[in-house]
Amino acid sequence: MTTSRSNMQRFGIQVVHAVCTLCATSVLAAETIAENIPVPSGQTLSFIEFITEAEGDILRFRFLAPEIGIAFDYMDVVPDFQMVCDEHVMPVLDENALAPSQIVLSMSAMDIPFGEDNPDVLQFFEIFRSENGTCIWEEF
Helix, strand or coil: CCCCECCCCCCCEEEEECCCCCCCCEEEEECCECCCEECCCCCEEEEEEEEEEHHHCEEEEEEECCCECCCECHHHHHHHHHHHHHHHHHHHHHHCCCCCCEEEEEEECCCCCCCCCCCCCCEEEEEEEEECCEEEEECC
């Protein structure tokens, strides 16, 4: 998995095939990792990883948000999800001809491995679908 870090505002992706210990998935690793992504709440996010499931039908974008639960609660960060999806995720999908039926965005107070349950680490999730180049929030 490529994990080079830079201060780029957007991230490009490179397809890397791997086998998840929980399920057979393809992991799409970041060619460049976005750090210090400014969002409407005033916090800054860092990109953790990008994972595809169900043969590309579900895409997950994971972000580190160390201040959630301390300085920011869920209602503070709701607008952040929409902005990140529209301004950072959609360009990646467009540039790589990806058309998932579901986009799952997550913010985690700590970088924990995907699929690991840690009750001490706060995580927020939102689901979107792509429609006409825009992220549409999906209530779940």
